[in-house]
Amino acid sequence: MNVFIMTDLEGVSGIDSMEKIQPEGADFDWCRHRMMCDVNAAIEGAVRGGARNIYTVEGHYNAFCPEELDPRATLVSLREWEDVIRSGEVDVYMEVGAHAMAGTEKAFLDHTFSSLRWYNYIVNGKKLGEVETNALFVGAFGIPVVMVSGDAAVCREARTFLGNIETAVVKTATERNRAVCLPPAEAVSAIRNAAEKAMSVKNKPFQMPFPLSLRLELYRSDYCDEVTKRLSGKVERVDARCVERMLDSIESYGEITFLE
Ligand SMILES: [Zn+2]
Numbered sequence: 472m473n474v475f476i477m478t479d480l481e482g483v484s485g486i487d488s489m490e491k492i493q494p495e496g497a498d499f500d501w502c503r504h505r506m507m508c509d510v511n512a513a514i515e516g517a518v519r520g521g522a523r524n525i526y527t528v529e530g531h532y533n534a535f536c537p538e539e540l541d542p543r544a545t546l547v548s549l550r551e552w553e554d555v556i557r558s559g560e561v562d563v564y565m566e567v568g569a570h571a572m573a574g575t576e577k578a579f580l581d582h583t584f585s586s587l588r589w590y591n592y593i594v595n596g597k598k599l600g601e602v603e604t605n606a607l608f609v610g611a612f613g614i615p616v617v618m619v620s621g622d623a624a625v626c627r628e629a630r631t632f633l634g635n636i637e638t639a640v641v642k643t644a645t646e647r648n649r650a651v652c653l654p655p656a657e658a659v660s661a662i663r664n665a666a667e668k669a670m671s672v673k674n675k676p677f678q679m680p681f682p683l684s685l686r687l688e689l690y691r692s693d694y695c696d697e698v699t700k701r702l703s704g705k706v707e708r709v710d711a712r713c714v715e716r717m718l719d720s721i722e723s724y725g726e727i728t729f730l731e
Contacts, residue, residue: 472670473524474517475552475561475614476510476544477605480531481570481580482621483509484641484658489580489648494533505655506531507539509567509620509641512659513666514541517565520670526561528552531568553724556612564609565666569621571628572600578624579644584728588694590712593686594727595679600625603632603677604727610676611721618669620662622650635674639665683718687729698729705731 480492485505491498514525525544528551529535537546547555555561571578573589583592583600592599594607602625606616618637619629626638641658642650653661689695692711699708706714706729718726725731 472520472522472562473560474522474526474670475555475564475609476513476517476525476527477564477566478506478510478527478530478535479566479568479570479601479621480506480534481568481582482625482641483568484620484662485652485655487642487650487652492580499534503534503536504539506534506568507536508655508659509662510544511539511541512662513565513567513618513620514544516663516666516668517670518543519663520667522670524560526552526555556609556614559612561609561612561614563617563669563672564606564614565618565669566602566605566616566629567620567662569602569619569625569629570600571622571624572598572603574598575600575624575628577644578647579622579642579650581624581647584730588689588691589687590690591686591688593688595684597679599632600628602629606633606677607679608721608724608727610678613676615672615674615676617672617674618665620665633674633677635672637665637669637672681719683721683727685716685718685727685729686713687715688713702729702731 483506571581573583575581620639623643639661642652644650706716
C-alpha cells in the first residue's frame with residue numbers, strides 16, 4: 472500500500488494561538504518543528520500499518536523542514552503532487568495538521584483556503600472545507616481518505632463528510648484563535664496510532680455527482696471582480712460576491728479551487 476500525506480499547519484499539535492503561526496514571529500520555527508513531529512508520527516504509523524511507499528507535500532507555505540523529515544517518506548513539491556495523485560501509485564490519503572472549514576464554531580483558525588477572501592465554498596449545494604476539497608480531488612482518482620489529524624472540529628467535520636476514517640484529535644479550540652492542546656508526546660502517539668489503524672480502513676473515495684457546481688462566495692465584491700477577470704470564460708458571476716463554475720470532470724486541483 473502506498474500512502475500520500477497532505478500537511479497543513481493550523482491543526483498541528485502544540486500550536487495553541489494564532490500569534491504562534493505568524494511567519495515573522497519568534498515561535499514560527501518551533502511551529503515548523505512541531506509540524507515535522509506530526510508528519511513523522513503519521514509516517515511511523517503508516518509504516519507500522521504496512522505502508523510501502525509514502526509521499527508527502529507541504530500544504531502550508533514555507534512551514535516544512537525537509538531536513539527533519541523521516542527519510543522513509545518522499546517529499547514532493549506542490550508542482551508534482553497532482554502528478555503523484557494521478558499516477559495510480561497512491562492507494563490511500565491522509566491529512567496531518569488540518570483545520571475546519573470557514574464558519575465553523577469552536578474551530579481553531581477555521582478558514583477555507585483564504586481566511587481573508589473566501590467566505591463560503593459550496594459544491595453541489597454543500598459547504599466544503601479544505602479537507603473535503605482535497606478529498607474530492609484525490610477521490611476523482613479513486614483514492615480514499617483514511618486518516619485526518621487536527622483539532623476536534625476538523626476531525627468531526629472529516630468524519631461527517633468522509634465516513635469511515637481514523638482521526639487524531641490533538642487539540643480543542645476554546646475560541647477561534649485559541650486552543651487547548653494535548654501534551655506533545657500524547658499528540659504524536661495519537662497520530663501514530665491513528666495512521667497505523669488507518670492502513671486497514673476500508674473507505675470509499677469521496678465523490679460527488681457530476682456536473683459539479685462550484686460556488687465561491689467572497690467577502691468583498693472586489694475580490695470577486697479579481698476571480699471573475701482571472702477565470703474569464705470559465706466562471707459565471709452570480710452576484711456581487713459570488714462566482715460559479717460548472718465541471719463535467721476533475722482534471723486538476725486548480726480547477727476545483729479557483730486557483731488556476
Ligand atoms: Zn489550510
